[in-house]
Structure formats: structure tokens, C-alpha cells
Amino acid sequence: MNKYETIMARKNEIMKKAIGIDYSMYEYGQIGFRYEDMMRDHGYPIHIVRWIQRDHGVGGTPLKELKNITSLVRQTANPGKGARIFIKDEALNDSGSFKARRAAISCYHAKRLGYPGVIAATSGNYGAAVASQAAKLNLPCIIVQECYDSQGIGQPEIIEKARACEAYGAEVIQLSVGPELFYVFLQLLEETGYFNASLYTPYGILGIETLGMEVIEDCMKQIGKVPDMVVCTNAGGGNLTGTARGIARATEDKVTIVGASVNLFGLHMASDRDFNRKSFTTGHTGFGMPFMIQPDRSDVPRSAARALRYIDRYVTITQGEVFFMTETLALLEGIERGPAGNTALACAFSLAKELNQDQVIVVQETEYTGAGKHHQAQLSFAREHGIDIHFGDPKDEIPGKSIILPKDPRFIRAKEVDLHRIRLSYIGANVSKDKILGLDDIQYLSQELGVLQADVYDLLREKELRWTL
Amino acid sequence: MIKKNSWVLIGRVVLSPEERSNNIPEDTKKTPLKMWIKGSLLEDATLQETVKIKTKTGRIESGTLLEVNPTYHHTYGSFIPELMTINELVKTKYE
Numbered sequence: 001m002n003k004y005e006t007i008m009a010r011k012n013e014i015m016k017k018a019i020g021i022d023y024s025m026y027e028y029g030q031i032g033f034r035y036e037d038m039m040r041d042h043g044y045p046i047h048i049v050r051w052i053q054r055d056h057g058v059g060g061t062p063l064k065e066l067k068n069i070t071s072l073v074r075q076t077a078n079p080g081k082g083a084r085i086f087i088k089d090e091a092l093n094d095s096g097s098f099k100a101r102r103a104a105i106s107c108y109h110a111k112r113l114g115y116p117g118v119i120a121a122t123s124g125n126y127g128a129a130v131a132s133q134a135a136k137l138n139l140p141c142i143i144v145q146e147c148y149d150s151q152g153i154g155q156p157e158i159i160e161k162a163r164a165c166e167a168y169g170a171e172v173i174q175l176s177v178g179p180e181l182f183y184v185f186l187q188l189l190e191e192t193g194y195f196n197a198s199l200y201t202p203y204g205i206l207g208i209e210t211l212g213m214e215v216i217e218d219c220m221k222q223i224g225k226v227p228d229m230v231v232c233t234n235a236g237g238g239n240l241t242g243t244a245r246g247i248a249r250a251t252e253d254k255v256t257i258v259g260a261s262v263n264l265f266g267l268h269m270a271s272d273r274d275f276n277r278k279s280f281t282t283g284h285t286g287f288g289m290p291f292m293i294q295p296d297r298s299d300v301p302r303s304a305a306r307a308l309r310y311i312d313r314y315v316t317i318t319q320g321e322v323f324f325m326t327e328t329l330a331l332l333e334g335i336e337r338g339p340a341g342n343t344a345l346a347c348a349f350s351l352a353k354e355l356n357q358d359q360v361i362v363v364q365e366t367e368y369t370g371a372g373k374h375h376q377a378q379l380s381f382a383r384e385h386g387i388d389i390h391f392g393d394p395k396d397e398i399p400g401k402s403i404i405l406p407k408d409p410r411f412i413r414a415k416e417v418d419l420h421r422i423r424l425s426y427i428g429a430n431v432s433k434d435k436i437l438g439l440d441d442i443q444y445l446s447q448e449l450g451v452l453q454a455d456v457y458d459l460l461r462e463k464e465l466r467w468t469l
Numbered sequence: 470m471i472k473k474n475s476w477v478l479i480g481r482v483v484l485s486p487e488e489r490s491n492n493i494p495e496d497t498k499k500t501p502l503k504m505w506i507k508g509s510l511l512e513d514a515t516l517q518e519t520v521k522i523k524t525k526t527g528r529i530e531s532g533t534l535l536e537v538n539p540t541y542h543h544t545y546g547s548f549i550p551e552l553m554t555i556n557e558l559v560k561t562k563y564e
Contacts, residue, residue: 140525148505160543171507178490191528327559331559332559372543379549379551383547389549391551405551407558409558
């Protein structure tokens, strides 16, 4: 074994120390693990979560009705169609995104357990969120980022996020492209004994449940009813999972949960060449799809983010459509926010056309913007890297080659992902052909895939897998 | 000469191409995994020399000295005229 393989072979042992969860005790059957038991054993009562967040400058963000954007939707929709669109302005959390909710609980937990510091592996807003929360608790903090290609050219969005982490006093370690970031991360966990403030622990998910609860509470207060649809930008699955769990805590009414990702089909996330040919470093299908199909590929043995359990619909949108919507949000509503956080908004613009005018869609996040992570910075970087930017029909956009801005708002159209195919892929990736599944496993799959047990049998039949009862 | 205690950026190779994971695309596999870290310089040194630094969390790291007083240069990029067209498109529609 070389030095990479040696460290990787010890990852479960290192993780157990760095998170304090013995994941093996939740395993059962041939493929199952007791998800709800893990969430219960390693969490805090929700009123404590809310108290921690309030105490840490997090949560209680305003829900704003986008009246002018709704009006624009209605001009492009069939008569009587065009739901009211609301946005939860999460950029107003300390550190500028909903990720502060996750970081608040992880850092609180690390401090309470006496860890000497916190580490997170993230190129996203979560880095600044952990750095900001760690600063409040006087905890040393290290953020590990994938930031540059092999030529040392950095994604402006990630460089800005590094700046933000450093502004909050964190040490930032930047790496070139590649999944071996995890190797560096494991070495650092071992060297420092810090807490792994992973996005995928129960604490990282629990922190977002308050967001789902607030969406319901804000709607009840402002419009007297629950929203018909909540759209969540989806990458690792935590945002959607936590929001849906929070909504279920706050209401028994059915709210349609929609996942939304930027379509980066064809670009390889571990490719040095593709790295700087994409304009979105998160909220895209390059994370959304694999994490939905194999949630446990994350930086913990068993991820608490399991989007398939909660998702009702999954839609994609192009880079050009999100940039268009980001500019529109500033122009029509006077709200200037970062592009990645507007992925769900661009999808909501399209989905609103399907719903009646008395129905309500909530987009549950925004993120801060600024040098590097402004849509103009991203478009400029793309153009410098030879990406063809022009107006047209976004459905012709080829990720890595073109960014097509819609020639008219009518051309903003989210694309439906077939969840049946995703569920089949999940089974393909997680159930090997030589296994004969038992009732325990079938029940587990029913929960994991968010379908009835009868549907699990159909899926297994389609994959030519066997079971016994 | 860069003075001891200066705030600097260093870089080093973490994994050579041969040491990298086998499950990565060809183009990435051809390149080494590189790392960049900031900290305060432990001894006087010159650029491109191998040095040791103390990072913000008090760890000692070594690597090639790349920059003193490392600066952020990210901006709002060059002007994108297409954004003006979006203005026309949505404002006319909306009015």
C-alpha cells in the first residue's frame, strides 16, 4: 500500500474519533442502517437547536414575497396560472447563507464535547459558516478546499469563500482538483484531534430543520396557510433533507418538496480540465445526482443527508437560466444575491407556471454575493475560459462549452428528472446481485427510496434482484 | 530576503501522479495533487526556498515559499454587456 492507501484504509477509525459516532451500531440486515435511531441518538431537542441558533446570530430570516417576479411569471403563463413566489432570505444569516444553521449546531456540539477545534472539508459557503460559528465559540478552525486546477488557476467563487473563511480567523488549506482532498482531510483530523464538522452528520442536518419549520411558521403568519411547494437547491442532499424534516415537524399538511440542481451533465467533477469550465461550484447535478444515488459517499460512514427519502420532484435548470434569474432578482426586486443560491429560484420561476395564481411556492434560500461569487464575475471568468455566452434557448446549452441566456423569460423551463430511474440507480449502486434481500432490507429500501414496499418489489424485479420473505 | 515572522504563502506537492488514487480521470491523474497554505515564516528566507511556517492554528507546515503578504485579487470580472439586455427583457415585460 502507498501512503494514500494506508491512510484511506484507516478512515473509519479516524472518523469515529473525529465525530464521536459509532456508525456500526446502526447497521442491520444486509444493507440497512437505522437512520432515525442515529438522528435521535445524536441530536438535540429542537427547542435547544433554535436556542443555539438564535444565540449565534442564525435563523429567523425574513420570508419575502417576490411580487414583481410573480407578475413576470404570470405574463409568460397560461391564463389563471402563475403561483405566488416567496423567498426565504437566508443570506442574512451571519456568514451569508443557510449553512450557518448547520455550522451553529456542529460547532456548539464540538465545543460541548471538548474538542480542541473544528475542521470542515468544503469549497462552499459552509466553510465561512463554520469559520464564523467557530469564531463565536473561540474554537480554532481549519477549512480544506478544492480550489485550483493544476495550473494554479482558481475558481473566483472559491477564492472568495477562502477570503471569507480567513476573515473569520480560520486557517484555509487549498488544494488542486481531486477526491484525494479526503486524504489530506483525514491526515489533518488525526494530527489535530479536531471535530469533523461534516455537512453530513446528524448535527449538520438538524440545523436545517429549523429552516423548514420557519418556512411553515412564516407562511402561516403572512398568508394564513402552508405553501403548496417548497423548492430546495440540491447538491449533497442536506438542504433538502433538513428542510423536509423541519416541514414535517411543523405541519401535517402535504407540501410538495422539489429538489433543484444546475445541469452540469457531461462535466466530470474530478477532472482537472473540466474544473474551471463550470460556472457553478455547488448546487449542481455533479453533486446532486451521485449523492442521491449513493448518499454514503460523503465524508462520514453514514450520511444524515438522504434526499431520496423526502424528494417529491427533482428538476434541473441551466447555468444560463440561473444567471438570468440572478440578474432579474436584483433588477425587479432590488435583492442582489449570489447565483448558486438562486438555482431553486430559477426552477420556481418555471414551476410557478404550472400552478394556479392562488397557490404558493417558497424558495427556501438565498446566499450572499460579492467579488468572485457575483454572476458578473462568474460570466466573465467563463468567457475568459472560452465558454460561448449568448442569448437563445437554454435547452441548447452544453455545460463546459456554452452558457445560453434565455432570449425571453418564457424560455426559462426547468427539466424534470425521472425519479424512477434515480431509484433504479440507487438500487444498482447499493444492492449487489449476489444478495438475497430479506423483509428488513425491503423495509429499509422503502424508507430510503421514499416509496411503498410494493414499489420496492417492482424496482427489484426490474433490476433482476432476488428477495425472500 | 523575506524576514522571519512575515505572513507568507507556501505550496507543496501532496501526492505525485504515481501516488494518486486510481479512480480519477486521466487528465487529473497526470498531475500531482498540490496544496497551498498561509502562515508566518519561521526563519529568514528567499522566494522558492523550502521553508517552514506556523499556521493560524499553530501547526508547522513546510513547502516552497511562493509569496509574501499574499493578496486576494478576485474581482467582479470584466463587464458583461449581455446583462444590459436582460435589463431590457425583463423590464419591458414587467411594465
